[in-house]
Amino acid sequence: MDKLDTIDVAILRTLQEDGRISNANLAEKVGLSASACSRRLDILEKSGVIRGYHARLSNKALDYTMTAIVHISLSGQFEKTLSEFEAAVKRCPNVLVCYLMSGEYDYILRVAAKDLQDYERIHKEWLSALPHVVRINSAFALREVIDRPNIDVDKR
Amino acid sequence: MDKLDTIDVAILRTLQEDGRISNANLAEKVGLSASACSRRLDILEKSGVIRGYHARLSNKALDYTMTAIVHISLSGQFEKTLSEFEAAVKRCPNVLVCYLMSGEYDYILRVAAKDLQDYERIHKEWLSALPHVVRINSAFALREVIDRPNIDVDKR
DNA sequence: ACGAACCATGAAATGTCCTTGCGAAGTGTG
DNA sequence: CACACTTCGCAAGGACATTTCATGGTTCGT
Known part of the structure; x- marks a missing residue:
């Protein structure tokens, strides 16, 4: 383009x-x-400027009312460590977003859960099972203030 | 529904x-x-199960290649403090996501920027100007590992 | 300046699609 | 059983998407 x-x-x-x-x-x-x-x-x-079209579903209607932000530190920054972790985290369907980060923690995740009990299950079955993790810190969203799919194109 | x-x-x-x-x-x-x-x-x-349809644009094509995660603490948790902060943050077009959080920080933001210089501008013009802020911590995404628009409906 | 090549456009045509009305089939209840 | 209620498929008419084609504008090189 x-x-x-x-x-x-x-x-x-x-x-x-x-x-x-x-x-x-x-x-x-x-x-x-x-x-x-x-x-x-x-x-x-x-040309790839438009990467796709998606329906935005109501998490509430789908009973996914809970959002957790999870900070994770690994035991090292070797490429093999990172790629093994990333391959594993991609398999968890509740992880909607995952970034490799600069700063205090190595990864930041956004996790969708139905309720606290469901999050406990996700934490036990998935997050605890991720390889090379040395620290996990979960925080819960009390309110969604902004959730925009994209930046306004006018502002580019 | x-x-x-x-x-x-x-x-x-x-x-x-x-x-x-x-x-x-x-x-x-x-x-x-x-x-x-x-x-x-x-x-x-x-019935609201489908909240809308959106084209997903290539941030790269739009020159928005940088993602920052910003943690913010306010001077208090009074409702007036929160709502004034939220009203202000909603006006910044670069803030794509904002959650009121439990835990160490009060808010977590996802901010889109073109490059480090652009982020510096956003930080100066917008983030520093947000009311009641006592602490800002910016970290930058080195790699986007996962970015799913929704949880897979099968898994509900 | 002139013509050739190129590009994006609008109008028209054609085939496909969306929606509404309608009757039928299935389900639950008194 | 009879009734109300829901959801379905079919059919028709109007709307829509996409292709073709001719036109006008721009950019080259001569």
């Missing part, structure tokens, strides 16, 4: 807000004909 | 993976006629 012009950004911004808008409505919003809009969208998808 | 049956879960799982699939293809995948599928989808959307 060479570069994004004003219309591309408008398309991205619109699809960020409503990923299921029809091509016809999208075209009208960004001031293009349907055909031109369809072609540009095709390019944006194929 | 009363409860989700097997077909509902199949619909949700499919839309989580491909939020822009046509109703006809979706119907075929879950083993329903297009009309029945369209009606069920309508119910799932209106």
Whole structure:
């Protein structure tokens, strides 16, 4: 993808807000004909600027009301240690986010659980079983203040 | 929404993976006629189980390659203190996630930046300006190991 | 300046899709 | 059994997506 012009950004911004808008409505919003809009969208998808479309589900409706932030330290920073840990953590379905970090802890995880009892199970079955871990620190989210899927494209 | 049956879960799982699939293809995948599928989808959307559809953009393509995790402590836990802080943090477009937490820090933020210089600007213009803050701790993500939009619906 | 190559566009056409109405089949209850 | 209730599939009409094609604008090199 060479570069994004004003219309591309408008398309991205619109699809960020409503990923299921029809091509016809999208075209009208960004001031293009349907055909031109369809072609540009095709390019944006194929070039990788748009990585996919996803339904955002209500965790509440799915009974996942609890979010835990878990800080983890490993016994070393060797590449083998890291990759073994990462392979294991990827297998846990309750881990939604995992970053290798600079700073005090090596990894930060966001874990979804149904309730405290469910988290206890996850901690026992998954987190405790992760290799090379020397320290785990769990904290629980009391309230979700912000949860944006992406940064607003306007601000790029 | 009363409860989700097997077909509902199949619909949700499919839309989580491909939020822009046509109703006809979706119907075929879950083993329903297009009309029945369209009606069920309508119910799932209106009842709030599906909170929206969003295009997932390439942060790389948008030049947002840097992720910072910011821990923040406030001077108190009074409701007024919290709500003033939250109102302010919501205005910063670079803050993608913000949780009120139990534990050592009061809030955890995920912040998107273009590079270290951009983060310095965000820190100066936004984070330092947040009210009631007594401690800020920034750590940077070296690698994104996992980034799932939702928990896999199968595992509920 | 001129023409060729290139690119993005809008209009039109065609095939597909979405939604609504309708009747039928299944389920639970009095 | 009879009734209410729900969900289904089918069909039809209108909306939509995508391809084709001709046009206008821009960028080159001569």
